[in-house]
Amino acid sequence: MSANKTFINDNFLLENKYAEELYHNYSKNQPIIDYHNHLNPQFIAEDKIFDNSTQVWINGDHYKWRAMRTLGINEQFVTGNGSDKDKFLNWGKTVPYTMRNPLYHWTHLELARYFDIYDLLNEKSAEKIYIETSEKINSEAYSTQNLLKKANAELVCTTEDPIDNLEHHQKIAQNPFGTKVSTAFRPDKAILISNDGYNGYLDTLGDVSGIAIHTYSDLCNALKNRIEFFAQNGCKLSDHGLDQIYFENFTESEVNTIFKKKRENQILTPEEALKFQSSILLFLSEAYHEKGWVQQFHLGALRNNNARMHRILGPDTGWDSIGDYPQAQKLSSFLNALDSKDKLTKTIIYNLNPADNEVMATMIGNFNDGSVRGKVQFGSGWWFLDQKDGMTKQLNALSNMGLISCFVGMLTDSRSFLSFPRHEYFRRILCNLLGDEIKRGELPNDMEWIGKLVQDISYNNAKEYFKF
Known part of the structure; x- marks a missing residue:
């Protein structure tokens, strides 16, 4: 495994074999x-294709905006008239400083899941990642419906x-x-x-x-x-x-x-x-x-x-x-x-x-x-x-x-x-919580039953509750 893949890897946030089994076998594919x-x-109805990754990833995201302002980024490059590229570069500059904020995890999960990018986003990598993500975003395969x-x-x-x-x-x-x-x-x-x-x-x-x-x-x-x-x-x-x-x-x-x-x-x-x-x-x-x-x-x-x-x-x-x-x-x-x-x-x-x-x-x-x-x-x-x-x-x-x-x-x-990787984030946290208690003997090693519980929380309960 490359050095870059040691962070967002298959067992990210999963601390033992029980958590891994619950996530991979019962939750991941729900x-x-x-x-x-x-x-x-409107974007969904029109199957909108965005011009670049800033438009879909940074615009409208007040979580990112708060972090950028806290770091001292001028509003021009947050919600102002700065170019989309400059806004992305300033977000890339901000990301390493978001460690221990969920933005750090979400950012790298989103890069991995949507773009197959496992490089850490920072000031040095931001331009390369902006170009690569924008090329993909500006294509039919990355329309809103897709x-x-x-x-x-x-x-x-x-x-x-x-x-x-x-x-x-x-x-x-x-x-x-x-x-x-x-x-x-x-x-x-x-x-x-x-x-x-x-x-x-x-x-x-x-x-x-x-x-x-x-x-x-x-x-x-x-x-x-x-x-x-x-x-x-x-x-x-x-x-x-x-x-x-x-x-x-x-x-x-x-x-x-x-x-x-x-x-x-x-x-x-x-x-x-x-x-x-x-x-x-x-x-x-x-x-x-x-x-x-x-x-x-x-x-x-x-x-x-x-x-x-x-x-x-x-x-x-x-x-x-x-x-x-x-x-x-x-x-x-x-x-x-x-x-x-x-x-x-x-x-x-x-x-x-x-x-x-x-x-x-x-x-x-x-x-x-x-x-x-x-x-x-x-x-x-x-x-x-x-x-x-x-x-x-x-x-x-x-x-x-x-x-x-x-x-x-x-x-x-x-x-x-x-x-949408926030769902994955939640599921990994849920599976790790239960896996840790199985390891400690606080829950039985009954993967069939606890796996069903995980499936229910991940998908089945909502399916039944909302009845769409």
Whole structure:
């Protein structure tokens, strides 16, 4: 084996023979169900071919952007008007400094899996690697659809706002190519009533739904109209990115008054906003139950911390962090309100603050009522936690306080078509965790059973849970 292949090799992250057997025999070749990401469906529908590797690998990747800024790379070569080549060279310069950040592992896994490149990316190798990867990327074999097939992706589920016309998903459905592409309904802009531009958004939602939104009832009807439209186009999931679950006591009269105030451009109190958000979130969740959808809640991000850079670059450009919101009581009340009416649909809760791992791992058990296997899920390590330590802590909390055997596994949550080795990364970490415990005698050397558990977490559980 060459010196370069001693890093990303067949047994990367696998520390003993049991881990190796679990990964290679039971997990490695399982198809990927990537049930939450932010891929651009237009790129998939058009089977886009990128001009160079910067366009597919660095553009839009705020993980990389944060690292480059931290190293002192000028914004010109991050999101600015620097050339694609110069942006790649600056990323190559940054990579050696990312050691112990998951970016270092992901980068070299992606180079190996997509480009068969095992050289370490650094300042010296960056130009050669840029040329080699760009030549490949700018070819039909590396079109978006072929990249998904190369990753063995059986299903990818993008994330769209209720106002989206889903034209690209419709085009994909009319021209299937081997990977199923679906969408998740993300109505946060209709929930967050204190956001700037809220009334303008409702005007657009009204236009799209054909329902003029003057009252709270109009809003509910417009959202239900869009839920029906998404369902007709194959949608089976919703998704919410919230700081925390909202649950305040409210009356119908209060919510109607609050909404009327907002439509008249009056200022709402924080309490009024919470009452409204609680009401609309419960309404939506009952609608998801009616459709048999899976609802997802991504909780705990503190977003847009750098006001100056948010003004310049906008959201989702690398200025977010972990928040320390209280989660347990409101989440419990919210789930209980739905369960008490038997209107709690299948639910996945993702947690961004690792201090709350055990809270989430125990919360899901309160509402797993025996009606569906793993009905309420503690979602995989997400965003700042989708790294070795974060994944391991999530797996341990879920194992200690629930049933890891029912877990629906990993997702990319990414905007990049080269991010699918994150599934491999997760699977290797899972197999190593179990292999280590077999070696220590904490688990039996029953490869047939533990191998089945690995297959289930890697693929089968998600296949059964989402029923696409």
